[in-house]
Amino acid sequence: MISVNIIGQGNVAAHLVTAFLKADTIHVTQINSRTLKNVPQADITIIAVSDDAIGEVSAKLKNSFVVHTSGSFAMNALKNKNNKGVFYMLQTFSKNKEVNFSEVPFCLEATNQKDLILLEKLAKSIGKNIYHINSEQRKAIHVAAVFVNNFTNHLYKIGDDICKKNNIPFEILQPLIQETASKIKHLSPEKAQTGPAVRNDKKTIKKHLDLLNKKQQKIYKTLTKSIQNGN
Structure with missing residues (x-):
C-alpha cells in the first residue's frame, strides 16, 4: 500500500483523488493548500497547486518525498529540504470532464532511483504510459x-x-x-x-x-x- 497526500483543490487534484480512491494499492488523503500546519507523513506528497504557489507550499512541508504536477516548474525549484520529484500528467483537465488515466502519459522525475521506482508504481496504479522525463525535456x-x-x-x-x-x-x-x-x-x-x-x-x-x-x-x-x- 502506497500512502499519498494530495495538496490542492483544483482540477488536477480532484481528478487524482478520484482515480486513487479507485486503486486498491493506494491510500490517499486530500489536503487544502491553505491549511498546511499538520500535513501527515506519507510515502509521497503531491503538490497540485498553481505554479506560483508551488515554492511557497513546498517550503512549508517536512515530508520525506515531495513532488509537484507542473509542466513548466523545475524539480529543483521545490523548496522542501527532503527528496524531490515530479509527477506530471500530459493532459488537459476540466472540472466536469472525466479523465481516462489509462491513456494519459505520466512524465516522471526524481532525485534518486528509489523514489523514481516509487513514482512508477504510483503511476501504474491508475495508468500505463510511463516516461522518464527530466526538467528541461518537460x-x-x-x-x-x-x-x-x-x-x-x-x-x-x-x-x-x-x-x-x-x-x-x-x-x-x-x-x-x-x-x-x-x-x-x-x-x-x-x-x-x-x-x-x-x-x-x-x-x-x-x-x-x-x-x-x-x-x-x-x-x-x-x-x-x-x-x-x-x-
Whole structure:
C-alpha cells in the first residue's frame, strides 16, 4: 500500500483523488493548500497547486518525498529540504470532464532511483504510459502541448465565432476535427498538412481574408506564412 497526500483543490487534484480512491494499492488523503500546519507523513506528497504557489507550499512541508504536477516548474525549484520529484500528467483537465488515466502519459522525475521506482508504481496504479522525463525535456513538452492543445482550442474558438456570425452550427466541423486528430496517428503532421496555404492557392486565401475581421486576418496570415515556410 502506497500512502499519498494530495495538496490542492483544483482540477488536477480532484481528478487524482478520484482515480486513487479507485486503486486498491493506494491510500490517499486530500489536503487544502491553505491549511498546511499538520500535513501527515506519507510515502509521497503531491503538490497540485498553481505554479506560483508551488515554492511557497513546498517550503512549508517536512515530508520525506515531495513532488509537484507542473509542466513548466523545475524539480529543483521545490523548496522542501527532503527528496524531490515530479509527477506530471500530459493532459488537459476540466472540472466536469472525466479523465481516462489509462491513456494519459505520466512524465516522471526524481532525485534518486528509489523514489523514481516509487513514482512508477504510483503511476501504474491508475495508468500505463510511463516516461522518464527530466526538467528541461518537460519544459519543451509543455511548450509543445500549448501549441497542440491551448492554441488549437483557440483556433476552434475562432472557427466557432465564424460559424455563429454566418448562422452555421459549429458541430458541422466536428467530423473534420476528429479526422484531423486521427490522421496524425498514422502520418507526421508535416505530411498530413492540407489546405490553401500548402497549395499556395492565392485566390482562395484572398477570399478567406475578405471574410475575416482584422484580428482573424492577422492570425490567418501568420499561420499561412508559417505553413508555407515549413516552420
